[in-house]
Amino acid sequence: MSSLRKRQVxxxxxxxxxxRRSRFTPAAQANVPAASTGGPTxxxxxRERSDQMEARVLDAAIDEFSEHGFAGARIERISQRAGTxxxxxxxxxxxxxxxxxxxxxxxxxxxxGAQRNFVMPDDPIEGMRQLVEHSWDHxxxxxxxVRLLMNENLLRGRHIRGSAQVQRTSxxxxxxxxxxxxxxxxxxxxxxxxxxxxMLMTIMSLGxxxxxxxxxxxxxxxxxxxxxxxxxxxxxxxxxxVLQFLVPPGAVPPARKRAARRxxxxxxxxx
Numbered sequence: 676m677s678s679l680r681k682r683q684v685x686x687x688x689x690x691x692x693x694x695r696r697s698r699f700t701p702a703a704q705a706n707v708p709a710a711s712t713g714g715p716t717x718x719x720x721x722r723e724r725s726d727q728m729e730a731r732v733l734d735a736a737i738d739e740f741s742e743h744g745f746a747g748a749r750i751e752r753i754s755q756r757a758g759t760x761x762x763x764x765x766x767x768x769x770x771x772x773x774x775x776x777x778x779x780x781x782x783x784x785x786x787x788g789a790q791r792n793f794v795m796p797d798d799p800i801e802g803m804r805q806l807v808e809h810s811w812d813h814x815x816x817x818x819x820x821v822r823l824l825m826n827e828n829l830l831r832g833r834h835i836r837g838s839a840q841v842q843r844t845s846x847x848x849x850x851x852x853x854x855x856x857x858x859x860x861x862x863x864x865x866x867x868x869x870x871x872x873x874m875l876m877t878i879m880s881l882g883x884x885x886x887x888x889x890x891x892x893x894x895x896x897x898x899x900x901x902x903x904x905x906x907x908x909x910x911x912x913x914x915x916x917v918l919q920f921l922v923p924p925g926a927v928p929p930a931r932k933r934a935a936r937r938x939x940x941x942x943x944x945x946x
Contacts (some may be wrong), residue, residue, distance in 0.1 A: 728757075728759065728767070729767055731757040731758065731759070732753065732754075732757045732759065732763070732764055732767060732768070732774075733777060733778060733781055734756075734757070735753045735754075735756035735757040736748075736753050736757075736774050736775070736777070736778050737778050737781065737782065737819050737823070738756060738819070739752055739753045739756065740775055740778050740823060740826070741818075741819040741822040741823050741826075742822070744826045744829070745771075745772075745775050745826060745830060745834075748771070748775070750764055750771055750774075753774075772834070775834055776834045776835075776837065776838055778823065779823065779827060779834055779835055779838060779841070780838055780840045780841060782817070782819065782820045782823055782824075783841050783844065784844075785817070785820075786813065786817075786820065787844060787846060787847060789809075789813050790809075790846065790847040790851070791847050793805075793806065793809050793847070795851060795854065795855065799855050799856075799858040799859035799862060799864060799865065800859065800864055800918065800929050802855045802858075803855050803856075803859065803865075803917060803918060803921065804914045804917075804918060806848075806851060806852065806855065806878065807878055807882075807913055807914045807917050808910060808914060810848070810878050810879065810882050811882040811909075811910050811913060812910075814882045814883060814886050815886065815906065818886070821883065821886050821887050824883075825887055848875065849871070849875060852871050852874050852875045852878070856871050856874055856921075859921065863923065864921075864922075864923070864926075865921045865922075865923065866921055866924065867923070869920075869921065874917075874921075877917060877920075878913075878917060881913040881916065881917070882913065885900065885909055889901055
């Protein structure tokens with residue numbers, strides 16, 4: 676084929692035009708790592724070091740977003756807390772919105788991990804009590820979780836709805852509540868007209884509301900709701916609320932059963 680004919684074919688072939696414009700030869704392109712959605716692809720960066728940087732950025736972002744919300748959070752403050760520069764945040768997460776979504780996915784993953792660690796006792800009454808305590812303790816020990824969920828609800832849940840990771844995740848707490856409720860109903864110690872959905876929402880509401888509204892409620896009640904004594908009393912109270920609600924009609928509440936088993940003390944003369 677003549678050189679003129681080769682040039683005409685080359686000019687009519689779109690692929691040939693792209694290859695001509697590219698700064699890489701085919702051989703060089705073969706050595707470029709493929710893009711991955713699982714993390715950075717920069718050559719020469721050890722995966723372990725990369726994971727550590729991602730973790731530092733996420734921890735710093737959790738602090739920033741929980742303190743200032745999505746709108747008030749600043750990338751430069753996150754990078755300073757993480758001990759890096761702004762461009763590394765964009766390198767790992769693309770933009771501020773994706774970083775915020777990754778933060779939500781992280782706190783959900785931590786909550787799910789805690790739920791999976793819950794060991795369900797054979798006794799459904801004791802199991803339900805421990806589950807209420809477990810849920811409350813997680814909220815108390817993760818104040819960032821409470822603030823971030825409050826902020827996401829102000830945004831009408833648009834970021835959490837856009838997370839494929841959260842959408843395809845099953846929450847162990849749902850299954851645990853259902854299993855405990857079914858076991859208690861089968862033994863006749865829980866009322867039969869209660870749905871697991873209502874029970875789950877009750878348990879979460881009793882814990883979450885107390886913490887999410889601690890500042891306003893402390894103001895109009897006139898007492899600090901977060902003192903150790905008040906937190907301990909509320910923990911005991913929400914267990915009693917849930918368990919007494921579950922008692923079948925005509926049955927004796929669990930707390931009264933325990934009190935009935937206590938030995939009577941002799942009366943003290945003149946007492």
